[in-house]
Structures are given as structure tokens and as C-alpha cells.
Amino acid sequence: MYEELARRCLDGEVRAVARFISLLEDGDRQAYNAMSAFASTIGHAQIVGITGPPGSGKSTLTDKLIGYFRSKEKKVAVIAVDPSSPFSGGAILGDRLRMQGHAVDPGVYIRSLASRGQLGGLSKATAFALRVLEAAGYEIVIIETVGVGQSEIDIVKVADTVVLVSVPGLGDDIQVIKAGIMEIGDVFVVNKADRDGADRVVREIRAMLETQAALKRGRSPSAGPDTLASRSIELLHHGQTGTQAAAPVEQTGLEDLPPVMKTVAETGDGVQELGACIVSQFEKARQNGALQERRLRSIKAQLKDIAAWQLMDRFADSGGEGRLKRLSEAVYLRKKDIYGAAKELTAALVKGEST
């Protein structure tokens, strides 16, 4: 049944794709095993990650980007990821997109994923859904996440091109958070750019990117990460341009910086340009080797994760829960320290002891 299902996925059969992803989401181990059929299709799709704070209009932007890629006759799949909504089954994001009318287009597949409470479950499910969609012949796979926390960053890291969406009028707190995730962005978008302050946000992002790049070039042992953060934040507060702040170190060529685009997703303004930009950044990365390096790194991270999950399964299989319960109680009752108890657990796991 699993081999058959995998074959039908490779044939691009939508129902098989949906079924396979559900099995993977449920942690079905035979489904994982059957993924060996997809070994030859890895890397076939361009994976676009879209993230940004709630309210920045990511769903509308995703909707318009689907339209863009369809106009280029690409098959498009969307994975809408909602890590913080264990209740909703992630239906909210996906439904927003489906409502736009792409549901009737056979060249578009939209899938929602939500946390089912397991640690790391969501990035696992996303990474695997990606492999299935790639195998099914989707040429563009968009991963859209809500929010900009660490789990969103982890999820979106598997993308070939990461689009960071901003919006005018969010508080300083949001800006500070953004400072922490600037590094993962390949393309920056200021959406709702018809609002007041859009140009200011563009300038701020550019300034932060310039500072970041300048510091990277001129980094001395004393110019560590703390310096970068404080300088970026200083920049925001004093409204200086990046060039001024970057003055003490060698100036960075602007051509190295990720593009900062303006869009109004509602009206479609700037979406063509954004779509073209996403494609050209991808091509650039392919040509200069950055893409290969990134994909290798992503595979490496996934491999490590899968191995860890397999160990957890092994743990569960060998009756580890009973041992875990006894050790936890001993720690709670102050009879054992937590580190020593963990050592016992590890030793038992490696030996494959069952009690």
C-alpha cells in the first residue's frame, strides 16, 4: 500500500499526495520508510519561505504570488504552517488561501499544517511534506508561517529563498525582533506600502542590512554579535543611515545586499516585481554555488533531526516510558539529581535495555 501510494505521488496524483502527507503528519513510520522512493526527486522544486509578523499580510501576498507563478505556468504548492495554533489544525491560513479561488486550479495545491503538540513535530512535518510535493512535480513550493519566533525560523530555514515581510506601523518591539532574524532573509518586502511610513521601514531595513554586511566584512575579535545588535538598534533610534554607521569599517557594495521591495498585496502592486525578484535571487544563488551549499546544510540538519526522532522511537519501543517515570519521581523527591538521572536514561537507551 505504501509503495503504491508513493508511486501515485510520483505520478502527481493529488489525493495520494494529501493522503501521504497526512500519514507523515501522524508519524506513520511505514510512510517514512516509503519515502525512499523519492530519493531521485530531491531538489526538484524551488522552495520559497514567507515569514513575518502577524498582520503583515503574508496570506494575501502568498495568494498573489501563486497567481504570479501560475502566469509563468509553474505548478505551485503552498504549505501553510501555524505553529502556535494546536487547536485549529492550521486551517486558518490554508482556508484564507483556498478562499481566493485557487482551489479549483489543478495546478495549485494548498496544504495546512499545525502543531500537534510534539516537540519539533512541525518542522519535521513541513520538511517531509516538502519532499512529497517535490516528488509530485510541484515546481514552486511556498512555505508560509505565522509569526517570527524561533520555531518559524527553524521551519523556514529549509527554503531556498526566504522572503521576510514587514509592514509600516508596527511597534519598536517588532523591529527589535526583526533584528534577530535579518540574517535569514534573502528578499525583504515592505507590504501595505501605500501606508504612511513605508519608506521609513524600507530605509530602516536597508540600514540594518548595510550595518550587518559592513560588520561582517570588518569584523574584528572585539566586534562580536553584541556590537552588531547594539549598533542596529542605535541606528533605529537615531534614524541614521547605514552608511554613516558603517563609516568606521570598509563600505559594502550595495549589490551584495538582499533586495528590499515594496508591495501592496491587496491591489497586487509590486507583486510582479517581487515574483521576478524571488526567481532571480534563486538563479543567482544557483550560479554562485550558494544554493548548493544551503541545500546541503539543510539536508544535514534534517538528517540530524530524523536520526534524533528515530532514537526517540527506539526509546518508546524499548519501554523507556516506565524508566523515565521512575527517574522523574526520584528527581522530584530529591533522591537523584536531574543530570545523573538523564545519564541513566541515555545509557539505557544506547544499550537498548527495556526496563
Next chain:
Amino acid sequence: MYEELARRCLDGEVRAVARFISLLEDGDRQAYNAMSAFASTIGHAQIVGITGPPGSGKSTLTDKLIGYFRSKEKKVAVIAVDPSSPFSGGAILGDRLRMQGHAVDPGVYIRSLASRGQLGGLSKATAFALRVLEAAGYEIVIIETVGVGQSEIDIVKVADTVVLVSVPGLGDDIQVIKAGIMEIGDVFVVNKADRDGADRVVREIRAMLETQAALKRGRSPSAGPDTLASRSIELLHHGQTGTQAAAPVEQTGLEDLPPVMKTVAETGDGVQELGACIVSQFEKARQNGALQERRLRSIKAQLKDIAAWQLMDRFADSGGEGRLKRLSEAVYLRKKDIYGAAKELTAALVKGEST
């Protein structure tokens, strides 16, 4: 040296505490080992988690709560966690608090923690810092996080009492996210309650809590999590009260619901009441056994995590990186499927093979 440092922590020496936490943060294994000295102090502090969206005024609230607990002559420690700011070293949150003047009070210790890029590193660092602070005799340990993503939830879960901070005037998106984390809240706070719409937010939170409780009681196989989410969201959109929505199922006693408090942290309004409420919720949980259950669950989760980290160390020690690199390349070149490669990795780890 490590045993000496641990002993000085147990004596409440601030410099030793700071040093020990830094060592743990850096992943120093001898420091982990030395934590066995703290086995007898586990559970000595009341741990308060404070989380909520950026801009909800959590730092000011934390500042005022420090004042409250100091007025009750409790020693207070704060762990300010900033998962999404790998750059800043988490200095931002901590600095905000230190600037309030608590820095000169020997009964207050404020510590910033930020992600240093390792997976799960931050919840690990937080959990261990907690053990050190507890050992050093702090009676209240406040964990404050930025944002409301999955990683923040994971971090704040180790708390005995979780305070969820809301604020009037955030968009619907925020409300939707909140629906996903309602379950972890023991006390709900609407801060900046002098703003328009504060009472509306209070009503919305109460309605969601009531729906949640009613569904939990009356849950049938068909009334799963999806139903809860859609009903909560429906509620928000139609402005109905929770009682109406809960009508089909048995009405829940209001005394079971977590309290929803209003504060204006800037002026201190409502902070006394909030502080008293946090303490009384803690006492209630201790008396009805919920606290014990929760701490046991938290120890269990930590034990599992520590065991997994120990395995990762074992992996690194046994030269696993070389094998990982070779397997990743094979997957990238489509010579191996990722699941099969992970199996090889797991097998090697368990056997302790070095190449």
C-alpha cells in the same frame, strides 16, 4: 573548581551564580555534572512565567512585580529570555529591567538569556539557570519571554504559574494566535487597561476560557480540538458571550476558570492584585495536587531533553560529524534517500561507531 562553584551558589553568592549560569549557557559539561549538588534544592522556588505578544508591556509589568515580591520580602530572580535575538545576547530585556533601579537591590538578580543558535539551546539554558537560582535561595523566579511562538511556550512551560499578558488594540491575528496558547495560562492579564477596548479584551478572553472549559467537560468524540477553535473564533467574530456558546453543553462553574486581571503597569494599577493572585493560584495548585503533577511532568520533559542532548554530545564525541557530512552529500546527490541515511546514522550512534 566546579564543586567549589556549586557550593558558593548554594551559599547564595551572586558572582558564583552568574558564573555558573554562563558555564551552563556555554554547554560546559563539567558544570552540568556539578549540578548534582543541587538535587536537594529542586522545587524550592515559585517559578512564574510571563509571556505575551511584543508591545504588551511585559517588561514594565515584570518590573512592578519584582517590586511587589520585594515588598513581601521575597528574594526575586528574573530570567529574561529572548529567543529570536541571537545577536543581542538577550541584553535588551534584561537591560530594561536593570534600568529600573533593581540593580542595586541585593535581593534581586536579573539575568538575560538569548539563543546562541543551538537547537533547543534556550529552553535548556533556561531550565538549568532556574535550578541554579533555586539553589541560590531565590524564592521567586520570574521567566519573561518575548513573543508567543512555540519556543516561548516551550520555555514558559517549566513555570509553576504562567501569566499570559494581553493588551487592547492588537489585530485579529494576535487573537487567533492567542487561541492556540490559552491552555498554558494560569492567570490572564489585560495590561494597558486604561486604553479603549480593555473590557472587550477581558470579555473575549473570558468567553474563550468558558468555551474551552465547557467543551472540555462536555467533549464528545465529535467535539475535538477543531470544533473548539472554530467556536472560539466564531465567538470573537460575533461578540457572543461564552455562556451562550456553551449552552449546548453543561455550564462550567466560573470558579474553575483562570482569573482575568486588568493592570496598567506604567502606573502600577492592579499590580498588587496581580501579585496576590499569582501567589494564591500557586497555593491553590499546591493544595489540590496540580502543582506536584505539573512539576513531575516538567521534570519528565527536562529529563528527556537532557538525555537527548547527552546523545548529541555522544554523537559529536564519536566523530559523527564526518559520517553526517558523507551521508548528507549522498542524499544531495540523490544516491541515498534521507530516511535510509538517517537510519545509518542512528545505527552508528547506538553502536558508538566512530566513522
